[in-house]
Amino acid sequence: MSSISDARFLAEGAITVKGRMPWSTNVTLLVELSLEGETGHAIYKPRRGERRLWDFPPGLFKREIAAYVLSEALGWGLVPLTVARDDGPHGEGSLQRFVAADFEQHYFTLRERPEHHDRLRRICLFDLVANNADRKSGHCLLGEDGAIWAIDNGLCFHVDDKLRTVIWEFAGEPIPAPLARDLERLLGTCGLDALAGLIDDDEREAMLLRARALLDEGTFPTDGRDYRYPWPDV
Ligand SMILES: Nc1ncnc2c1ncn2[C@@H]1O[C@H](COP(=O)(O)OP(=O)(O)O)[C@@H](O)[C@H]1O
Numbered sequence: 001m002s003s004i005s006d007a008r009f010l011a012e013g014a015i016t017v018k019g020r021m022p023w024s025t026n027v028t029l030l031v032e033l034s035l036e037g038e039t040g041h042a043i044y045k046p047r048r049g050e051r052r053l054w055d056f057p058p059g060l061f062k063r064e065i066a067a068y069v070l071s072e073a074l075g076w077g078l079v080p081l082t083v084a085r086d087d088g089p090h091g092e093g094s095l096q097r098f099v100a101a102d103f104e105q106h107y108f109t110l111r112e113r114p115e116h117h118d119r120l121r122r123i124c125l126f127d128l129v130a131n132n133a134d135r136k137s138g139h140c141l142l143g144e145d146g147a148i149w150a151i152d153n154g155l156c157f158h159v160d161d162k163l164r165t166v167i168w169e170f171a172g173e174p175i176p177a178p179l180a181r182d183l184e185r186l187l188g189t190c191g192l193d194a195l196a197g198l199i200d201d202d203e204r205e206a207m208l209l210r211a212r213a214l215l216d217e218g219t220f221p222t223d224g225r226d227y228r229y230p231w232p233d234v
């Protein structure tokens with residue numbers, strides 16, 4: 001058991017690249033962190049390794065951090081701790097706590113188990129608020145701690161409606177009252193100062209408008225036409 005907090009490890013650990021993660025579309029690296037004789041793992045996404053996209057500006061790694069900030073502001077703890085580092089071996093980028101997970105599990109297997117539904121509803125709402133354009137099944141990890149973690153959140157916070165997700169199970173259900181209260185609290189903007197410099201002001205405003213619209217509607221949206229899935233979906 002480490003005596004060093006995850007926050008210190010990520011902020012101060014010396015970074016050694018161990019390898020590139022399978023299934024990654026960007027340069028997504030498994031790194032070892034070492035600090036004061038202790039070691040741990042993290043996921044390093046250097047800006048330089050980002051695939052160019054026509055609709056998002058470079059610097060997707062900042063959106064990974066913004067997603068962590070949003071998850072914390074909601075009080076849901078869905079996104080593993082994610083911080084910026086400018087001294088990585090491939091330059092600036094994000095470092096995210098590595099989740100020791102059962103990589104056989106993903107959304108389509110987890111949704112079969114009712115005990116996960118509360119957490120999955122939160123991830124669903126998080127994606128709706130964040131406007132996640134890429135919630136694949138494999139971006140829900142079942143940690144050894146028993147919690148489901150939402151990873152790969154770089155394609156979030158666009159001002160235009162970009163929602164693509166595999167999580168449509170809850171469409172039409174009322175938003176549970178405790179989660180609605182968390183959304184209300186978000187609109188009070190406490191905890192959102194940390195978004196400055198990560199996403200633009202208009203992106204932040206658009207996010208709050210989405211949260212407001214969800215509260216006014218009171219239900220998980222249905223897509224009307226056909227549900228918009230990412231490709232590939234796992
Ligand atoms: N924090 C994490 N903990 C454990 N595994 C992770 C974490 N982040 C990513 N991975 C693994 O690495 C793979 C690639 O990461 P991902 O974030 O999807 O990269 P990309 O942005 O390149 O698509 C994921 O499918 C997942 O298996």
Ligand SMILES: [Mg+2]
Pocket residue numbers: 023024025152
């Ligand atoms: Mg991915």
